[in-house]
Structures are given as C-alpha cells and as structure tokens.
Amino acid sequence: MTQSSAEQLSGKVALVTGGARGIGLGIATVLAERGADVAICDLAQSACDEAVSDLGAAGYTILGTAADVADRDSMNRAVSNVITALGQIDILVANAGVWASDGFEDRPEYNDADWDITHSVNVRGVVHSAEAVIPHMKERGGGKIVNIASHGGRKPRGTATGRTLGLPYSVSKAGVIQWTHGLAIELAPFNINVNAVCPGELWTNMIEGIYTNRQNVTDGGSGGSVRDEYDESMRNTVPLGRGQTPRDIGHAVAFLSSDDAAEVTGQALNVNGGARMN
Amino acid sequence: MTDATNLDGAVTLITGAGRGIGQGIAEVLSERGAVIALSDLDADRAVVAADAIKVNGGNAFPFGGDTTIQESMDGLAAAVVEEFGRIDILVCNAGVIGAPGYQDRVDHTEEDWDATFGVNVKGFVHTANAVAPHMQERNAGRVINIASHGGRKPRGAKAVLGNVQAPYSVSKAAVIQWTHLLAIELAPNNITVNAVCPGTLWTPMWEAIAENRKTADPELAEFSGREVFEQSIRDRMPMGREQTPRDIGKAVAFLASDDASEITGQALNVNGGAVMN
Numbered sequence: 001m002t003q004s005s006a007e008q009l010s011g012k013v014a015l016v017t018g019g020a021r022g023i024g025l026g027i028a029t030v031l032a033e034r035g036a037d038v039a040i041c042d043l044a045q046s047a048c049d050e051a052v053s054d055l056g057a058a059g060y061t062i063l064g065t066a067a068d069v070a071d072r073d074s075m076n077r078a079v080s081n082v083i084t085a086l087g088q089i090d091i092l093v094a095n096a097g098v099w100a101s102d103g104f105e106d107r108p109e110y111n112d113a114d115w116d117i118t119h120s121v122n123v124r125g126v127v128h129s130a131e132a133v134i135p136h137m138k139e140r141g142g143g144k145i146v147n148i149a150s151h152g153g154r155k156p157r158g159t160a161t162g163r164t165l166g167l168p169y170s171v172s173k174a175g176v177i178q179w180t181h182g183l184a185i186e187l188a189p190f191n192i193n194v195n196a197v198c199p200g201e202l203w204t205n206m207i208e209g210i211y212t213n214r215q216n217v218t219d220g221g222s223g224g225s226v227r228d229e230y231d232e233s234m235r236n237t238v239p240l241g242r243g244q245t246p247r248d249i250g251h252a253v254a255f256l257s258s259d260d261a262a263e264v265t266g267q268a269l270n271v272n273g274g275a276r277m278n
Numbered sequence: 279m280t281d282a283t284n285l286d287g288a289v290t291l292i293t294g295a296g297r298g299i300g301q302g303i304a305e306v307l308s309e310r311g312a313v314i315a316l317s318d319l320d321a322d323r324a325v326v327a328a329d330a331i332k333v334n335g336g337n338a339f340p341f342g343g344d345t346t347i348q349e350s351m352d353g354l355a356a357a358v359v360e361e362f363g364r365i366d367i368l369v370c371n372a373g374v375i376g377a378p379g380y381q382d383r384v385d386h387t388e389e390d391w392d393a394t395f396g397v398n399v400k401g402f403v404h405t406a407n408a409v410a411p412h413m414q415e416r417n418a419g420r421v422i423n424i425a426s427h428g429g430r431k432p433r434g435a436k437a438v439l440g441n442v443q444a445p446y447s448v449s450k451a452a453v454i455q456w457t458h459l460l461a462i463e464l465a466p467n468n469i470t471v472n473a474v475c476p477g478t479l480w481t482p483m484w485e486a487i488a489e490n491r492k493t494a495d496p497e498l499a500e501f502s503g504r505e506v507f508e509q510s511i512r513d514r515m516p517m518g519r520e521q522t523p524r525d526i527g528k529a530v531a532f533l534a535s536d537d538a539s540e541i542t543g544q545a546l547n548v549n550g551g552a553v554m555n
Contacts (some may be wrong), residue, residue, distance in 0.1 A: 177342070184551050267555060269544060270541070270543075
C-alpha cells in the first residue's frame with residue numbers, strides 16, 4: 001500500500017505559470033520529482049528554455065512556453081499549446097506574480113503604476129490562468145487549481161513602518177485568497193479543487209528587491225548586506241527562525257494537487273514558519 | 279527524509295485512536311510506514327484497532343490512557359518512549375461532543391462545558407505536556423491537533439437546533455488557539471505544531487449529533503440518523519461529499535512529514551470547502 005514519493009503525482013500533467021525562476025521553478029521541480037509531467041510558462045522564452053533544459057537534464061518531462069498571464073489571449077494560447085503537447089492539464093499552479101512596478105527599489109510609497117501592475121498580474125493573471133484551463137478541466141471531470149498567494153494577503157500585524165510601498169501587493173494577494181474561496185465554490189460541483197498556498201519570505205529575486213528597498217528608503221539599516229538584513233529579519237520575525245525555500249512551497253503544492261487532498265478545497269495554507277497564523 | 283507518502287518508521291502516538299477519526303489516522307499513517315502507538319480511553323478498543331492494523335501488515339501497539347488526567351498521559355508518553363526510544367509525531371485526537379446524554383438535550387449543561395473542556399482542551403494540553411519534553415530533548419518533532427471546522431467562525435442565521443453544540447465549538451476554537459500558541463512555544467526546538475479541522479464525517483460522534491438533531495427538530499423524527507447526516511452534507515458541502523477518517527489521516531500524513539517542515543501554527547480545514555480560511 002505504501003506509495004513512493006515519485007508516485008504522488010504520477011500520470012498527472014501540471015502547468016506552472018511564472019515557472020522559470022524563483023518559487024515557480026521550485027514548484028515545477030518538486031512536481032516533476034513527484035511524478036508529474038510539467039509545463040511551465042514565463043514571460044521570456046529564453047528563461048523558459050533554460051529551466052526546461054535544466055529539468056530535462058535531470059530526466060523530467062517538461063515543456064516551456066512563453067506567455068503573459070496579464071494577457072488573456074496569450075494565456076489561452078499557452079494552455080492550448082500545453083494540451084496539444086502533453087494531452088491534458090490536471091493541475092494548474094497560478095504562480096506568476098510581481099511585487100511592484102519598475103524602479104520600486106528607490107521609493108518608500110506606492111504609485112498608480114504599482115496598483116496597475118499588481119492588479120493585472122497578481123489578480124487578473126490568476127483569473128486568466130484559471131479561465132483558460134477551466135473548460136478543459138470540466139470536460140475531464142476534475143482538476144486541481146493551486147493559487148500562489150502570500151501571507152502578506154492575510155491581515156497585517158504590527159505598527160507603522162513609514163512605507164506604504166507594499167500595500168498594492170498585499171491587497172492583490174488578499175484578492176487572490178478571496179478569488180480562491182469564491183472559485184472553489186463555483187468549481188466544487190465539477191470536482192475541481194481550488195486552494196491557495198501563502199508563502200512567507202523566501203530569498204528570491206523579489207525578496208532581494210524588497211530588502212534593497214528597505215535599505216534604500218530607511219536610514220542606514222544594520223549596515224550589513226541585504227542578505228544579512230533578510231537573515232536577521234527571519235530570526236526576529238519567524239517562529240521557526242528561518243526563511244522558506246521554493247521547494248517548501250512546492251511540497252505544499254504537491255500535497256494540495258494530490259489525491260490526498262481530495263476533500264481540501266477553498267483553503268489558504270500558510271507556508272511561512274509560523275510568521276502569521278490562520 | 280520523510281514525505282507525505284512515506285513516514286519511514288516515524289514513531290507516532292495517536293490518542294483516541296480506537297475508533298472514528300483517530301482510527302482512520304492510524305490506518306493511513308501506518309500504511310505510510312509509521313510505527314503507531316495507538317492509545318484509547320478504552321484499552322480493549324485500542325487492542326482491537328491495533329490488531330486490525332497488524333493484520334494489514336502495519337506496526338501498531340495498543341495503549342490505554344485517559345487524556346483528562348496528566349499523570350495518565352505522563353505514564354503513556356513514558357511507556358511509548360521506553361518501548362520505541364522516541365516519539366516523532368504526536369496526534370492529539372481524543373475528543374467528545376458533550377457530556378453523556380448529549381443526544382437527548384436541546385440546550386447545553388454545565389456538564390457539557392466540563393466534558394468538552396476536560397477532554398478537548400485540557401486533554402490536548404496534558405498530552406502535549408507529556409510528550410513535548412521528549413521532543414525538545416531531540417530538537418525535533420511534529421504535533422498535530424485535531425480540531426474541527428466547528429471551531430471556526432459560524433455562518434448562517436438559523437439556530438433552531440438549540441445551543442447544545444456550543445461547548446464543543448468553543449472548545450475546538452480553543453484547540454486552534456492552543457495550536458497557534460504552542461507553535462510559537464516549541465518553534466525554537468524545531469517542533470512544528472498544526473491543527474487539522476475536519477468537516478462532517480460519519481463517525482460515532484456524528485451518530486450522536488444526528489440523534490441530537492432529531493431530538494431538537496420533530497420534523498426530523500421520521501428520518502434515520504444517516505439520512506439526517508446526508509441532508510447536512512447536501513446543505514453545507516460545496517464538494518457535495520462527506521469526509522472520511524482516512525481523508526483526515528492523509529492531511530495528518532502531510533503535516534507530519536518533512537514536506538511540511540516550514541508549516542507551523544496553522545489550522546487546515548479538510549471539509550470539502552464548507553468553511554474556508
């Protein structure tokens with residue numbers, strides 16, 4: 001009766017948006033290790049090709065296709081490409097996201113461009129991705145959608161920081177959580193589970209930008225490197241005392257995408273070392 | 279390394295594992311390679327449940343134990359450590375819906391508050407108190423508390439069924455808060471603490487709930503308990519299905535494995551989407 005980990009998702013096909021780097025690449029890697037055939041999409045074909053080459057070298061079946069989640073037609077084309085190439089999509093991981101618009105590293109406050117880009121990528125992108133696969137999943141009689149939100153989309157705690165820059169991002173991620181709840185109800189009659197994973201702080205390009213911003217807009221900081229500030233913050237703000245990794249997020253996605261989670265839907269699961277609790 | 283599919287000999291203590299949800303958790307974890315210390319207030323029931331796992335090729339060992347008594351849990355933890363050398367995973371599951379006679383009451387009594395808090399809250403505290411020091415010594419461990427989606431915020435306007443279930447729901451909300459606080463307490467020792475919140479399962483507990491609803495609502499008198507249960511599923515479950523003890527076991531297996539090493543202080547509903555968090 002005991003499965004092996006490579007059987008957890010065997011026979012499944014997964015599509016991971018924003019899968020060429022950061023959290024998305026970690027998710028794609030874990031899903032492949034757990035037996036799924038994995039397609040990734042990302043803005044640049046060159047980034048897709050690099051990830052496909054790396055994972056392909058490890059022996060995994062993987063397909064990369066350039067797509068912009070903020071563009072509905074682009075996402076529809078990507079999904080159609082994946083279905084043509086791999087035959088089906090059982091699992092959608094809507095992961096592609098942005099923190100703020102270009103040049104945010106030097107600003108303490110948000111601007112209109114931040115609201116536009118976080119909404120169009122983090123919210124509408126997740127919607128476009130789901131809408132592109134839903135007809136296919138309905139036709140197949142089931143599926144799994146896992147949205148990557150953020151624990152920043154949960155209720156905030158603490159006192160004023162003098163920086164509002166992160167608000168559009170947090171609001172967009174709260175939107176992803178509510179989208180997850182609502183879509184779960186809509187798709188439950190079709191045997192499609194919809195859940196969210198809320199990562200904490202991971203050392204990715206996004207977090208490096210966020211900590212660079214903190215150093216740039218606040219006085220001095222500790223005087224250490226951006227990475228030192230991040231590590232210090234993890235020790236001080238995370239009960240388990242460490243940041244998470246893209247693979248940690250992948251493990252949670254693998255569970256929610258597996259038959260083991262057939263009765264889990266509409267939920268948002270924090271993977272954040274206990275930094276916020278729900 | 280363990281993962282959701284393979285717990286690789288992890289020594290797992292489960293309370294209230296003689297039947298219902300606890301038994302389902304024991305089955306699933308055993309199939310995934312855990313060694314099960316199977317505890318129940320009714321030691322005979324623990325023996326029967328352990329034998330059933332052994333027949334299927336699993337490793338399960340029965341223990342008696344009363345979670346409402348700290349000394350009993352201390353003795354249980356010591357016995358398990360003596361036998362297996364360690365406890366890797368603790369599943370606090372033993373729970374009650376109310377005091378005896380619950381089925382026949384519309385409103386709660388003092389005894390319902392005492393029973394639910396004695397077992398569902400203090401029972402979990404006693405069990406954690408007994409096991410945590412062993413885990414702290416080894417700087418590793420997993421604690422999983424079985425709460426309920428009834429411990430989340432209520433929904434809806436109808437309260438025609440009386441308030442007899444309030445003590446249970448309040449106690450399960452307390453389990454969730456206990457999970458949050460214990461997670462912070464034990465994080466420095468690399469011990470994660472999470473809760474699973476089951477939805478609606480056809481177990482001896484729900485048989486009692488169905489009887490109680492028939493007591494409260496004369497219109498339900500003609501229905502069997504199982505029919506009352508199925509109506510509740512149709513009314514409340516987006517996925518339209520009941521959950522099973524094995525569904526809860528599968529979520530526990532994930533949270534107990536290295537796949538969940540960065541998850542702590544969280545409560546996960548396994549309830550077909552009936553309540554969302």
